[in-house]
Amino acid sequence: MRLILCTVAMLAGPAMAYEPLVQKQEFTLTDFVTRGGETIPEMRLGYETYGTLNEARDNAILIPHFFSGNSHAAGRYSADDLAPGYWDALIGSGKAIDTDKWFVVSVDSPVNLGANDPNVITTGPASINPATGEPWGMDFPIMTIGDFVETQKGLMDQLQIPKWHAVMGASMGGLQSFEWAARYPDRLERVIPVIASGWADAGLIAWLDVWAAPIRLDPNWNGGDYYDAEPPEAGLAQALKIVSLQANSAEWANATFGRSWAKPDADPGQSWDNDYMVVDRLNMAGATRARTSDANHFLYLVRANQQFVAGHPDGNLFQGLLDIDVPVMLIHTDEDLVFPGNAVRETGAIIKSDGTPVKIVELEGTNGHLDGLANLAQAEKQIKSFLEEE
């Protein structure tokens, strides 16, 4: 959401942006087979890199992104770009993820929310199905977080990177981090899942469905078949509004808007045309973000997250976490309404139970889940030294 993005930008503070101008790059995987056994003939995805891959090819750090995010993690596309990438405060010369030392690879996910964002390259229901020449719609194969990781493995092979020095991501990016560590313990050195737990529990599954409900109710959604008509922008905007609210906190809403009306003379007690400022601003942010997003992609992201169990060990929630053998740093906040603190701590306890080293860093802040994006610079020293551990 614009609101989230603005907040991130403001809270990120005055640190210099990652210096070289950033360019989106793309890679293609052919005949990509999903966990469900379906084939996507052409999987085109975007990525960005910051820093330089060394000769030993052993200084690469992978950053998968969060639910409503994309691969723009640092820097600016042009000198007059309004805001840098979402973790610019952490990624750059001399920063926690020091681009003088590390080569950072940040990748767009399949079914990325920003299907209509010119800075996103993704493949999903809004893409053309080569078999029909029409957009896939809901015929696009259902994706999993594991499938996202497989696309990143494809890029890793294309870039000839034998092993990630680290995989680090926030929220859905944290799920991908867990998945990498559980699935490919020999292809990474360490993992930093931020504001994320080791599986989607029933609470998260249900809330993700609440996020999706407005899209399905919008008559323009039409079972996902809207690519030659008006898209379900109203439903998508409401879906994005819920994400915005749940990813933040009551403390933020109170401090930012209080009980103010959207317009000073328009009492919500007098007319249905009037509303509260907090509602009005969340609606505006949702509507703005909906314009560059795709409703079906939102539904695919919801289902990918709902299915998540690290390492996909069918029938066993813990096996994937026990398979993690590289050092883990979990960063989270107890005020998180999306991935509650106890779920993160339980995840850590399971990973640690067979001797895997686990560090837990607690963030302070007033932005709930979003603190993991906006206020992560707090953990700068811990991240820096964790990356430098032998």
Place this chain on the structure above:
Amino acid sequence: MRLILCTVAMLAGPAMAYEPLVQKQEFTLTDFVTRGGETIPEMRLGYETYGTLNEARDNAILIPHFFSGNSHAAGRYSADDLAPGYWDALIGSGKAIDTDKWFVVSVDSPVNLGANDPNVITTGPASINPATGEPWGMDFPIMTIGDFVETQKGLMDQLQIPKWHAVMGASMGGLQSFEWAARYPDRLERVIPVIASGWADAGLIAWLDVWAAPIRLDPNWNGGDYYDAEPPEAGLAQALKIVSLQANSAEWANATFGRSWAKPDADPGQSWDNDYMVVDRLNMAGATRARTSDANHFLYLVRANQQFVAGHPDGNLFQGLLDIDVPVMLIHTDEDLVFPGNAVRETGAIIKSDGTPVKIVELEGTNGHLDGLANLAQAEKQIKSFLEEE
């Protein structure tokens, strides 16, 4: 929701139901003027009573209800009634609210959600506007919690009760309790707001709007004009689903459903026709409850709650709470996602700041907000002795 109601009934345990069979009664107020200055020619509302009004008429306790509730607080309508009223564990002979001693009056609110429930008597947008002979729809005057209290004041006058011995209610019933104490400090002896705070903060205002959004997106809602067509049941069901989820807890969802699929062989990773059990059951509960509910009434309840500031002191959040001079017992739980613990404690601190006695009782439980309905018997002794204080 059925799900909530079942849970309440199960958790309420084996205590004997309030004994005499209960009958819904009704009262009418004519030319009721709302806070917004509009007139409702005929305000018909239901109520129930438990116990007997004494000769001194000084043993009456008022119980306003929660958002999705009604005046059925105790007892059964018939011998084969499946479940008693929602606080039956607390109301009855020898119970916390001892009907051998107290006369309990429980009142249906205006714009009650259960407009199509045969056991609810209410007046709202689904009622006939005498001026047109048609349902009011969204032309019904916007209501406030203060207006709800005024209807109860009307009943109080009709029953010739000079003073309530206590006013006690949960959630929206707690808001009405605060409102009574702030508005009519001379007409009650004490107040017990349960799982409620002294004003709707920006967080609550925004979440209430999230609850309402699915209704507005349902094309059958049609701007509130659906009384001669298909009602927006799908949107209303989704709205009720969100209430169900937010009123409970992740702990409950995990313990009850975990990551189970709705049907054992129907993997949500394989088809959009499949879903998780937690989603399926919440959908079913929402759909069942929607059948006896009215979508416009839901929207009016949302707006009434959003507007709430105890005592309605325009421009001053605290004055109404400072106007409370009767002893207060606040009962709440920190795990509440609707009225967070810190908002309740802050409310208590403000009331107490000018010397008004405030007791705070913390509930234990795993059902979040719902613990204030389902697990209130924990506070039995405290409630009993608070009611008996001179």
